[in-house]
Amino acid sequence: MALMKAADDRLSKGIASGELLCVYWPPRGQEAIAAAIGVCLRTDDQLVTTYRGLHDLIGKGVPLVEIYGEMLGRQVGASRGKGGTMHIARPESGVLLSTGIVGAGPPVAVGLALAAQRKGIDRVTVVSFGDGATNTGSFHEAANMAALWDLPVVLLCQNNLYGEMTPVEHTMKVATIAERAQAYGMPGLRVDGNDPLAVVAALNEAVDRARSGNGPTLLDCVTFRFRGHYFGDPMTYIPEEQMAAAVLADPVPTFRAALASSGICAEHELHEIDLAALAAVEEALATVLAASPASTDELARDVYADPTNCPA
Amino acid sequence: MVDEREMSLREALNLALDQALARDERVLLLGEDIADPGATGPTKGLSTRYGTDRVLDTPISEAAILGAAIGLAMDGFLPVAEIMIMDFIGIAADQIVNNAAKLRFMTGGRVTAPITVRTQVYGGLGTGATHSQSLEAWFMHIPGLKVIVPATPRDAKGLLTSAIFDEDPCLVLETIRLQGQRGSVPLDPSFSIPLGLAEVKRPGTDVTVVTYGRGLVESLNSAAALDAEGVSVEVLDLRTLVPMDVPLLLESCARTRRAVVVHDAVQFAGPGAEVAAIVHEELFDVLEAPVQRVGARFVPNPGSAALEAQVYPSVDRIVSAVRRTLEEPTAEASGDV
Numbered sequence: 001m002a003l004m005k006a007a008d009d010r011l012s013k014g015i016a017s018g019e020l021l022c023v024y025w026p027p028r029g030q031e032a033i034a035a036a037i038g039v040c041l042r043t044d045d046q047l048v049t050t051y052r053g054l055h056d057l058i059g060k061g062v063p064l065v066e067i068y069g070e071m072l073g074r075q076v077g078a079s080r081g082k083g084g085t086m087h088i089a090r091p092e093s094g095v096l097l098s099t100g101i102v103g104a105g106p107p108v109a110v111g112l113a114l115a116a117q118r119k120g121i122d123r124v125t126v127v128s129f130g131d132g133a134t135n136t137g138s139f140h141e142a143a144n145m146a147a148l149w150d151l152p153v154v155l156l157c158q159n160n161l162y163g164e165m166t167p168v169e170h171t172m173k174v175a176t177i178a179e180r181a182q183a184y185g186m187p188g189l190r191v192d193g194n195d196p197l198a199v200v201a202a203l204n205e206a207v208d209r210a211r212s213g214n215g216p217t218l219l220d221c222v223t224f225r226f227r228g229h230y231f232g233d234p235m236t237y238i239p240e241e242q243m244a245a246a247v248l249a250d251p252v253p254t255f256r257a258a259l260a261s262s263g264i265c266a267e268h269e270l271h272e273i274d275l276a277a278l279a280a281v282e283e284a285l286a287t288v289l290a291a292s293p294a295s296t297d298e299l300a301r302d303v304y305a306d307p308t309n310c311p312a
Numbered sequence: 313m314v315d316e317r318e319m320s321l322r323e324a325l326n327l328a329l330d331q332a333l334a335r336d337e338r339v340l341l342l343g344e345d346i347a348d349p350g351a352t353g354p355t356k357g358l359s360t361r362y363g364t365d366r367v368l369d370t371p372i373s374e375a376a377i378l379g380a381a382i383g384l385a386m387d388g389f390l391p392v393a394e395i396m397i398m399d400f401i402g403i404a405a406d407q408i409v410n411n412a413a414k415l416r417f418m419t420g421g422r423v424t425a426p427i428t429v430r431t432q433v434y435g436g437l438g439t440g441a442t443h444s445q446s447l448e449a450w451f452m453h454i455p456g457l458k459v460i461v462p463a464t465p466r467d468a469k470g471l472l473t474s475a476i477f478d479e480d481p482c483l484v485l486e487t488i489r490l491q492g493q494r495g496s497v498p499l500d501p502s503f504s505i506p507l508g509l510a511e512v513k514r515p516g517t518d519v520t521v522v523t524y525g526r527g528l529v530e531s532l533n534s535a536a537a538l539d540a541e542g543v544s545v546e547v548l549d550l551r552t553l554v555p556m557d558v559p560l561l562l563e564s565c566a567r568t569r570r571a572v573v574v575h576d577a578v579q580f581a582g583p584g585a586e587v588a589a590i591v592h593e594e595l596f597d598v599l600e601a602p603v604q605r606v607g608a609r610f611v612p613n614p615g616s617a618a619l620e621a622q623v624y625p626s627v628d629r630i631v632s633a634v635r636r637t638l639e640e641p642t643a644e645a646s647g648d649v
Contacts, residue, residue: 111383309555
């Protein structure tokens with residue numbers, strides 16, 4: 001969580017000052033959920049995430065150099081600068097897809113889960129998406145199919161209370177996203193998405209259910225995003241009192257304080273974690289900034305496996 | 313030949329799927345009503361032979377069908393997904409356009425989705441505006457996709473086999489009105505036709521009619537009619553639109569110096585516009601006349617047979633277009649005024 005926050009803070013500072021030039025959809029505030037992804041999944045388990053994926057990618061073990069490199073269009077990026085912020089994948093870490101289209105991930109996660117089921121392996125696929133995605137047809141088609149075929153998949157909603165600039169209660173009649181699960185015959189659970197231990201408990205249960213062949217689960221992890229939809233979002237649509245309450249519930253300082261007050265970590269240990277996160281971020285950024293921009297040769301590569309007679 | 317058998321185009325598609333399923337465990341089929349006993353099209357009998365875990369009936373969920381196919385393909389399978397009728401593909405277009413087509417590029421080759429999407433084009437059957445469209449131009453516009461439209465049983469088997477085992481995502485249009493066409497088909501499971509190779513279906517010397525899919529039938533009929541008038545028409549079947557066999561297209565048109573493009577897709581901004589542009593750009597100096605286009609009229613496909621017959625390319629329209637390329641230039645046009 002410390003690394004996720006530090007990575008976001010450094011990017012935000014750099015973009016705001018003009019030092020870094022990239023598009024960015026910040027997940028600041030949603031770190032507890034991504035940390036649980038890191039804790040609950042094996043390396044070979046798969047994650048499908050979204051354009052707001054910095055925290056998820058870190059949680060699943062994608063090296064920061066590959067993430068920053070991709071965001072900043074460098075050759076050291078996960079896709080050598082060809083994908084950009086929204087489209088980061090790293091199969092070695094179990095991240096096969098980040099989608100830029102809201103709701104596009106769940107159908108693909110169904111296919112990854114179906115692949116595991118067909119192969120008879122106990123791999124689990126987690127698909128992470130926001131509250132807005134649960135209003136798309138793709139989500140409902142995928143949820144129905146996942147339940148119908150008892151697929152080893154977890155539908156992990158990072159419910160940050162806003163679909164782009166519109167509050168969730170303006171876009172759905174039901175009170176919770178969790179209750180949508182009933183329509184498909186799968187368990188649905190609402191969780192405090194700012195409490196990493198609560199998310200870990202719920203996600204472990206969902207992952208176990210999937211791994212043991214008992215089908216999908218919908219988790220409705222309620223959280224908040226502090227920087228709005230996109231970096232630079234003026235956030236005029238967010239009531240002051242809601243923001244104030246969210247700041248008090250910010251998962252990173254809250255969990256840090258809980259670790260200290262419970263005696264699980266000494267203050268100096270927490271300080272070392274913070275310093276290590278800051279150092280890792282600076283080191284990754286320095287590597288990326290020293291790297292070459294994406295090569296123009298790349299435009300002629302990877303459009304087709306065999307481009308013979310294809311337009312160019 | 314001993315190794316060939318006469319069969320319908322529908323049977324040729326079935327044979328390609330059957331042999332692909334038999335040959336490679338990675339191949340699996342998914343779609344609506346593709347398993348027995350509900351299957352009536354090219355997948356008939358396959359679930360009985362290979363099991364319902366390799367020939368999967370799905371809910372009516374086109375986005376999830378193609379998304380699932382993509383997920384399977386990302387993990388090493390060779391899924392063949394069916395969109396029952398091409399008009400339904402809009403529901404699933406996001407998965408084809410934004411995921412399947414772009415994954416290889418967006419991930420720098422780390423993740424690929426070599427799916428095959430089979431879809432049937434109706435049209436000419438009175439099914440009206442939402443069950444008749446030939447939408448291949450939409451997908452020709454997306455870098456990363458291959459678009460394939462077989463017109464004969466032999467091509468159907470050879471091209472579908474290539475598509476299934478191709479490393480890129482392929483969209484195969486199976487024209488419903490061609491599925492009863494019969495022809496000789498190689499039985500060898502390894503028979504395939506490389507994507508991106510056009511074929512001269514009828515040689516000629518005066519004008520090249522460039523076509524694909526159902527346009528081939530009317531083009532050959534038109535060629536026969538014109539032959540009686542002493543006009544020698546070459547009929548070139550593109551077979552795949554992306555990749556497109558531009559070398560053979562240009563070779564033929566340079567030889568005949570006249571070209572007409574024929575297809576069931578809407579003429580305006582249709583595939584023929586690209587063909588005409590390529591021929592004009594490359595052969596302007598040798599052409600005797602501007603390239604003519606004959607496509608569907610720019611109108612939602614009507615239900616009535618009387619109206620629908622007016623929409624698609626007909627022998628009359630194709631023959632008229634060919635004659636336009638054969639007209640002597642007027643004095644004004646030739647600059648002799």
